[in-house]
Amino acid sequence: MMATARIGLIGVFLVLGLFFTLVSAVGVIRLPDVFSRAHTASQADTLGAGFALAAVALTLGWQSAAVKTVLLLLFIFITNPTAAHAIARAAYEEGVEPWTTGDDRR
Amino acid sequence: MTASEAGVVVPVKRSVTLRQTVGYVIQRALDRLADGEEPVVHFVVIASWRADDPGSTADRRQADDLLEQVETWAQFDLDESDVDPDSITIETAVIGDDDYHFSPTDYADLLAEYAVSHGITNVVVDPEYSLVGHTTLLQPFEFELQQRDLAVEEAPVDRPTRRGQLVRRDSPARFLALFGGSFLFYQILGGFSGLFDIVTGLATALVVAVALDNVSFYRDPTLTESPKRLARGLIYAPYLLYEILVSNLVVARVILDPRSKIDPRLTRVRFFVGSGLPLTTLANSITLTPGTLTVKADNQQLYVHSLVPFARDGLFDGALERWVRFVFYGREAARFPSPRDRGDTEILQDPDADEPTTNGPETVADGGVDPNPADSQEADQ
Numbered sequence: 398m399m400a401t402a403r404i405g406l407i408g409v410f411l412v413l414g415l416f417f418t419l420v421s422a423v424g425v426i427r428l429p430d431v432f433s434r435a436h437t438a439s440q441a442d443t444l445g446a447g448f449a450l451a452a453v454a455l456t457l458g459w460q461s462a463a464v465k466t467v468l469l470l471l472f473i474f475i476t477n478p479t480a481a482h483a484i485a486r487a488a489y490e491e492g493v494e495p496w497t498t499g500d501d502r503r
Numbered sequence: 504m505t506a507s508e509a510g511v512v513v514p515v516k517r518s519v520t521l522r523q524t525v526g527y528v529i530q531r532a533l534d535r536l537a538d539g540e541e542p543v544v545h546f547v548v549i550a551s552w553r554a555d556d557p558g559s560t561a562d563r564r565q566a567d568d569l570l571e572q573v574e575t576w577a578q579f580d581l582d583e584s585d586v587d588p589d590s591i592t593i594e595t596a597v598i599g600d601d602d603y604h605f606s607p608t609d610y611a612d613l614l615a616e617y618a619v620s621h622g623i624t625n626v627v628v629d630p631e632y633s634l635v636g637h638t639t640l641l642q643p644f645e646f647e648l649q650q651r652d653l654a655v656e657e658a659p660v661d662r663p664t665r666r667g668q669l670v671r672r673d674s675p676a677r678f679l680a681l682f683g684g685s686f687l688f689y690q691i692l693g694g695f696s697g698l699f700d701i702v703t704g705l706a707t708a709l710v711v712a713v714a715l716d717n718v719s720f721y722r723d724p725t726l727t728e729s730p731k732r733l734a735r736g737l738i739y740a741p742y743l744l745y746e747i748l749v750s751n752l753v754v755a756r757v758i759l760d761p762r763s764k765i766d767p768r769l770t771r772v773r774f775f776v777g778s779g780l781p782l783t784t785l786a787n788s789i790t791l792t793p794g795t796l797t798v799k800a801d802n803q804q805l806y807v808h809s810l811v812p813f814a815r816d817g818l819f820d821g822a823l824e825r826w827v828r829f830v831f832y833g834r835e836a837a838r839f840p841s842p843r844d845r846g847d848t849e850i851l852q853d854p855d856a857d858e859p860t861t862n863g864p865e866t867v868a869d870g871g872v873d874p875n876p877a878d879s880q881e882a883d884q
Contacts, residue, residue, distance in 0.1 A: 424758040427758060428765065432796060432808045439790065447747075478789075497766075
């Protein structure tokens with residue numbers, strides 16, 4: 398019974414992780430400019446990777462490898478916004494105008 | 504020659520050469536006295552804290568202690584000479600504790616304002632005087648002072664060693680914290696699996712601590728404050744996860760629903776969290792939350808790109824700012840008006856404007872050189 402519940406939960410986490418990664422992919426294609434795309438690219442890293450790693454931790458069970466997945470998530474949470482910020486800042490300093498409603502693209 | 508022209512301002516901060524600097528200043532004042540002037544010496548501490556911050560009373564007390572010490576030294580030097588001690592006026596002051604300061608420009612402005620209000624044009628600087636704690640920003644500081652029509656002089660002192668830019672003096676607390684941290688991390692990765700791991704872990708941690716001691720911590724970790732910050736950070740983590748979840752769902756809906764429209768705007772918000780690690784934490788938290796993206800940090804102002812009005816409202820309500828204040832300064836610091844209430848928010852792209860960006864990127868892009876040296880402060884971490 399416990400085993401079934403655990404496998405079910407692992408499945409749910411995996412599907413959620415896939416869902417947010419998909420959303421992120423759709424967002425990168427649909428959104429108009431580099432700034433708004435940077436928003437959605439970070440989604441794949443936060444919840445996409447977050448749920449996937451939660452599923453991994455649950456599969457591994459109570460052992461030290463599970464702790465490492467939590468550490469992995471921690472480092473992703475530190476590096477991901479730093480990278481997103483670096484991209485956005487580079488675009489800003491190059492003089493890229495953020496897209497707003499009223500611009501003709503989209 | 505009027506009395507005011509014999510006045511001199513000396514910015515002070517604890518340093519190895521401060522005693523010598525005080526000695527030099529007093530000696531110069533004595534020379535002036537011999538020339539028939541009425542020397543006035545002002546020793547000034549430029550605050551690196553804000554008066555209404557929790558913990559600022561301790562900073563203030565340290566500054567007062569330092570000024571008292573300096574005054575004692577000065578008085579001692581005067582007593583050593585044969586002149587009447589009252590013929591040289593010594594004043595002390597703490598300035599600039601109404602706001603955070605970052606760049607040499609800020610510091611120079613404060614000092615120049617003080618000097619002008621006391622009719623002084625001379626500044627003597629301790630060569631080991633450090634502006635923001637660790638970086639040697641003395642030359643830009645002196646340049647800025649000269650731009651403000653002040654005569655700047657470095658006190659001629661003997662220096663034991665010259666320190667590099669990023670490197671700070673060794674401290675046992677920092678070394679031990681880094682050593683312990685890396686050892687623990689090694690053990691976690693190794694799964695606490697016995698003697699071999701402990702021996703190799705000790706060796707690895709030693710190498711890490713020796714190599715990175717000088718660049719790892721911004722200030723010394725303490726047994727009282729650092730564990731509290733860590734614990735409050737652990738309370739913050741679930742809240743941040745919840746925020747990430749909520750805004751992820753909102754943004755996912757906006758992306759997947761073909762009828763929904765995004766409404767992106769660049770905004771500028773002035774936050775009060777203190778420079779360095781707190782500001783980096785806040786900027787990273789903002790970027791982690793989908794819908795808001797930190798584009799640029801300019802002193803305490805963050806340029807944040809927001810995707811939808813929901814995210815923008817959350818940003819202006821300042822929940823993350825209050826949480827970061829809570830993590831770094833404790834519970835009473837979290838009671839703080841939101842950026843919206845303070846009037847510290849600004850939407851840079853007006854929806855009805857023809858030219859979308861009013862205060863935008865071109866100025867920076869065209870200039871080539873970033874006009875604000877403090878911009879890169881997030882890289883200091």
